[in-house]
Amino acid sequence: MSRDVVTVIKSVNYSEADKVLTVFGRERGKFTLFAKGIRKINSKNRGNVQTLSTSKISFYEGKGMPLLTESELVQILDFDNIHVENIRRVLFLLNHFLQEYDAYPKLFDALQSAIKKGLDLESVNRLRLIFLREMGFLVDFNHCKYCNSSENIGYLDGKDFALVCENCYSIYKAKYLGESPYNSKIFTDALDRYIKKIVEEI
Numbered sequence: 001m002s003r004d005v006v007t008v009i010k011s012v013n014y015s016e017a018d019k020v021l022t023v024f025g026r027e028r029g030k031f032t033l034f035a036k037g038i039r040k041i042n043s044k045n046r047g048n049v050q051t052l053s054t055s056k057i058s059f060y061e062g063k064g065m066p067l068l069t070e071s072e073l074v075q076i077l078d079f080d081n082i083h084v085e086n087i088r089r090v091l092f093l094l095n096h097f098l099q100e101y102d103a104y105p106k107l108f109d110a111l112q113s114a115i116k117k118g119l120d121l122e123s124v125n126r127l128r129l130i131f132l133r134e135m136g137f138l139v140d141f142n143h144c145k146y147c148n149s150s151e152n153i154g155y156l157d158g159k160d161f162a163l164v165c166e167n168c169y170s171i172y173k174a175k176y177l178g179e180s181p182y183n184s185k186i187f188t189d190a191l192d193r194y195i196k197k198i199v200e201e202i
Contacts, residue, residue, distance in 0.1 A: 002061050004028050005074060007054045007111060009094040013039065021049055021068070022095070023057075026108040030098040033057075034065040048073040052087070054112060077115055086119045089192070093131050096199055107134045122182040128191055137198055144168055154178075156186060161194035 009030070010022035019035045037043050048055045048071040058070040079087070090111070098104075110130045114123040132138035138161075143150050145162035152166035155174035164174035177184045 001058050001069065002066070003056070003058050005054065005056050005108075007108070007115070008049050008051050009091060009098075011049070011051055019049075020065070024094055024098060024108060024111070025103070026105050027103055029101050029103040030094070031100055032065055033059055033068045035068045038068070045071045050076065052077040052090070052115060054115065075112065075115055078118065082119050083121070086121060086124045089124055090114070090119060090127065093128060093195070097131070097135055104134055107131055121188065122180070125182040125188060125191060128195065132195075132198075146172060154181065156181075156190055158186065158190035158193070161190050 004025035004027045006023035006025040006028075008021055009024050012020045014020050014034075017037050017039045019038045021033045021035050022030065023033055024030050035045065035049060038045055038049065040046070045068060049068070053073065054075040055071040055073050057068060057072075060067045060069055077087075094111075107130060110127050114127040117123040129138065129141060133141070141163060142153075143163065144153050144165035144167075145157055145160065146168040147165060149165045149167070153163040154177050155164040155166070155169035156162070156177055157164050157172060157174045164172060168174070169176070175186050177187055181187050
């Protein structure tokens with residue numbers, strides 16, 4: 001019997017009572033599970049494997065797809081109080097970038113932190129930056145793109161998704177991010193475009 005702590009990132013109905021779950025495990029990374037009988041009303045695992053819920057699970061690994069046997073709910077997302085677009089942003093990352101059985105414990109912990117905060121815009125944008133760094137798509141996001149300064153870098157070059165300092169922004173027409181950059185529409189829209197561009201190129 002194998003065990004891990006996982007967050008469900010995709011759920012597909014299979015036959016009348018079963019589901020195929022794609023999960024992101026802290027130890028195993030992304031992998032697929034067969035959840036037999038999970039859609040039955042009396043299934044003990046039914047409420048523990050909703051999308052973006054986190055559970056401690058046990059599963060049997062034999063021939064074919066691993067089979068879910070037990071689950072214990074750790075954390076569940078309150079979908080009623082979350083902007084749908086933020087859920088889409090997180091699931092898009094997890095489903096498009098993660099490779100099977102590549103573990104990213106730092107990213108897993110960052111995801112749990114964002115879920116705990118209700119996937120507000122700031123936590124989602126911070127998560128996406130951590131994600132891009134961990135996956136190697138954002139090498140340096142602490143210095144000005146043009147002069148390499150780390151001082152007063154509150155501006156953004158939206159085209160290349162790069163920070164720009166106070167001395168360079170007027171020359172290169174960078175946009176001011178304001179006092180709360182992670183909540184900025186400029187920052188969010190530029191990050192959306194950058195992620196989309198990466199997906200198109202890989």
